[in-house]
Amino acid sequence: MKIGLIGFGKAGRAAAAVILQNKSASLEWVLRRSTVLENRSAAEFLGIESSDPSLIYSLAHTPVAALLDEHPVDFIVDFSSETGIEAYGEEAAKRGVKIVSAASHYPESTVEYLQELSKRTVVFWSANITLGVNFIMYAAKFLKKIAPWADIKISEEHFKEKKGISGTAKIIATVLDINEQDINTTRVGGIVGRHEIVFGFPYQTVRLVHDSISREAFGNGALFAATNLTDKTTGFYRFEDILRPYFVM
The missing domain is CATH 3.40.50.720 (NAD(P)-binding Rossmann-like Domain)
Structure with missing residues (x-):
């Protein structure tokens, strides 16, 4: 190729x-x-x-x-x-x-x-071409389809200098029909990038997490x-x- x-x-x-x-x-x-x-x-x-x-x-x-x-x-x-x-x-x-x-x-x-x-x-x-991010987004869509009544929260963490909500977090929010205002954002140190989707069920929690280690x-x-x-x-x-x-x- x-x-x-x-x-x-x-x-x-x-x-x-x-x-x-x-x-x-x-x-x-x-x-x-x-x-x-x-x-x-x-x-x-x-x-x-x-x-x-x-x-x-x-x-x-x-x-x-x-x-x-x-x-x-x-x-x-x-x-x-x-x-x-x-x-x-x-x-x-x-x-x-x-x-x-x-x-x-x-x-x-x-x-x-x-x-x-x-x-x-x-x-x-693809606006985010990493395989891992796209996998958790696709998996999250399936999980929401199975349990549309679950509580869903999105968190994203990036290096201290990054401005605004990450584009990837916004895409995840759009895919899952979540308001951008409900995205939790952390800016600290030299974190390359971390995105987490949390599903809250009665008596259990499911977390889909993607950590970026390098470009x-x-x-x-x-x-x-x-x-x-x-x-x-x-x-x-x-x-x-x-x-x-x-x-x-």
């Missing part, structure tokens, strides 16, 4: 490290807006021994069309920004290159654009999505779509 990576910030670098160490995937190239690190090897920069090409290109000097023609890939994994899709979406769709986006937010107009692209290729988008979890989630979409040719997918088959007993 040949992968091109868009974005090389903190999350993008963590994702690159995971891809470089995965034997079933090859990081063919990295594309970023900045010219910093241009023509360097991502593997060399990250200190990882790998035979993957992983050359870093800058959008300032390398058109997406030329990059895709000269260095074709099966998947584009996007860890850039909500506007990143504008730079490569059309060229990827033309060539049937599958897209896995980890952008944390898209306006409705961009979601509609993703859906249009998905008529010609596979498009996957490499984003890379694992992106690879999980790509692996489960290799046999698809078109369509717009969310994490729930690829988790659903695993819940069939």
Whole structure:
């Protein structure tokens, strides 16, 4: 599975490290807006021994069309920004290159654009691309369906400098139809991220907890999505779509 990576910030670098160490995937190239690190090897920069090409290109000097023609890939994994899709979406769709986006937010107009692209290729988008968070959300939906009368509370903990309620907690609240005002928020120390969903039943309590240990979890989630979409040719997918088959007993 040949992968091109868009974005090389903190999350993008963590994702690159995971891809470089995965034997079933090859990081063919990295594309970023900045010219910093241009023509360097991502593997060399990250200190990882790998035979993957992983050359870093800058959008300032390398058109997406030329990059895709000269260095074709099966998947584009996007860890850039909500506007990143504008730079490569059309060229990827033309060539049937599958897209896995980890952008944390898209306006409705961009979601509609993703859906249009998905008529010609596979498009996957998850605002939180970690497997664990999406698993507990999916499991929580089942538990609420079984016991709609249960008390439900959401708690989230993050590092001291993080502002506002986490986007993931808001998504969980939306999925479970809970008011954002009922989310308990803690900001202390250097916690990477913790989300907890508590179900209160008579005489018992169920807790679904996800702890983020490092950003490499984003890379694992992106690879999980790509692996489960290799046999698809078109369509717009969310994490729930690829988790659903695993819940069939």
